[in-house]
Amino acid sequence: MKTLRLAGIGAAAALALTACGSSTDDNASGSSSPAMPSSAPMSSSSGSGVTTNDQVFGPACSQLPQGSAPGSLDSMGPQPVASAASTNPLLTKLVAAVKATNLVDTLNSQQAITVFAPADPAFDALGDAKFKELAANPNQLAPILQYHVVGKRYDAKGLEQAGAVTSLNTAGGPLKIEGSGENMTVNGAKILCGNIPTKNATVFVIDKVLTPGANKN
Secondary structure (H helix, E strand, O other): OOOOOOOOOOOOHHHHHHHHHHHOOOOOOOOOOOOOOOOOOOOOOOOOOOOOOOHHHOOOHHHHOOOOOOOOOOHHOOHHHHHHHHOOOOOHHHHHHHHHHHHHHHHOOOOEEEEEEEEEEHHOOOOHHHHHHHHHHHHHHHHHOOOOOOOOOOOOHHHHHHOEEEOOOOHOOEEEEOOHHHHHEOEEEEEEEEEEOOOEEEEEEEEOOOOOOOOOO
């Protein structure tokens, strides 16, 4: 599996991130409607980490569009992860970062990965000044982005059984998995909507930006 290449990140990342609070992605849907289930996840029968729509869980799943609308589970499922995320209304700022760093094709070409995707409020919590600082220092931003991607595909049950997983930023230390179902956390970050299926990745929307080194002794 090839490693994500995150070189070349410039100040454009900060501009893209700070400008997208009102959803600047042409493909993103501003509509949302309740009715998505938030029950505890089922495990995938194959153990491959591949999930189905009825395994999605979490309090923010109700914010996803329904039916076949862009950003719905039916719409995202057949698409590779970066393309699917570009329509997810929970991830407009993450998508802006991915586009600004030219990672769309790289993420879409991965074969089987797990993505911990910070929701928009997680980026808001960092503040504009931090965005600009990171964008001006690609060597700091690159390992943070890598730390949110695992080079193996897991569903929630697989994460629970693993207890800890290794991201593409191996130097950042393990991602510690605690709890299960609605109470599962990743390095303390709560899962807002988990087990989201895409063509090449299982996505877990989380409420914090993960910090490399947080679990290193």
